[in-house]
Amino acid sequence: MQAVLSGAAALAAYPETGLPLIALGLWLAFCGGIARGGIALVAGLGAGILLAPFAPGAVSVLSLVAGTLVAAGTALIGPRLPGRAGPPIAALTTTMALASLLHGQGFDSLPVAFVAGVMGAALLAVILPSTLAGVVLRGGGAAWRALAVRIAASWLTAILVLVIAFGLRSA
């Protein structure tokens, strides 16, 4: 159990992993919800873990950039996002996020429970914002509902841009 919690905590400790997944959750809320991108989401998690041993250190910046583009797309396009845009973006974003978190780690260097904790937390990081945004969007026909989610995505974009800048400065 300790290893599971450690895995979950690892995801929370690294914004380059958590923020893009939250952005993905908002994106999926406009693309038909988790149900539409669920398989791609799980596939992306698996791909990220498989690619992590071979991923370079720069993958964390790529993950942040991907998250920024996803968040910005949600803010700018929002309700006009096509449903088919859900699965490929879900797979790509989760692959990069997981590869970023576990990059350089060999398959035999991490306990299975730790990886399970990472995957569980990653799923929650997508499902919770997506579900919350979905509740807001489905609450009625008022235009402000979509606007609220788009503003949240806009703020998330801005936060991601600042985190990228901080990362580049310290590098």
Add this chain to the structure above:
Amino acid sequence: MRSAPKTLLLSLIFTLGAAAAQAHTGLPEGGFASGFTHPILGWDHVIAMVAVGLWGAFLGAPAIWALPVVFPMVMAVGGALGILGVPLPAVETGIALSGVVLGLLVAFAVRAPLWVAGMIVGVFAVFHGHAHGTELPQAANPLAYGIGFVIATGLLHLVGIGFGFLTASPAGRIAVRGIGVLIAAMGGAYLAGIA
């Protein structure tokens, strides 16, 4: 004047009154509180953020939602340039000018096309973001600082938009345009180096 506009106007006065000094006052730096207080503790920033919301209300849909969605993203780009040390000329002048221009746009209830409004607001957003980014503490917790900074900026826009709804009534419209005059005057004071 009805009671709701009165309440909103009083709230605006008290909100602005709370920002008693320029930003960058030496408060504890590095985390959420530092990021949150950075945009709020500076009249030159506050008046411009509020003016964006007020002008959006005058412009109506879709500008009323487009400006608060676009502004934080463009401002963050300016912030990133500041963090990375990319120079930008006449930043303080641009910030002061933003108060003058946006205040006058509100005062005269100018209805510009969305792309023109976006360009004006976007250019000023870069100046404001750059100023914040340049003066960030070196040891800032990036995530906490960014969250506080962006939320404070967004809330200032929402305050402006909230007061912008006063334009639904004739008296409220006059009041909002009066606020625009006040904002332009304050921007002018900064531009002239009086404030």
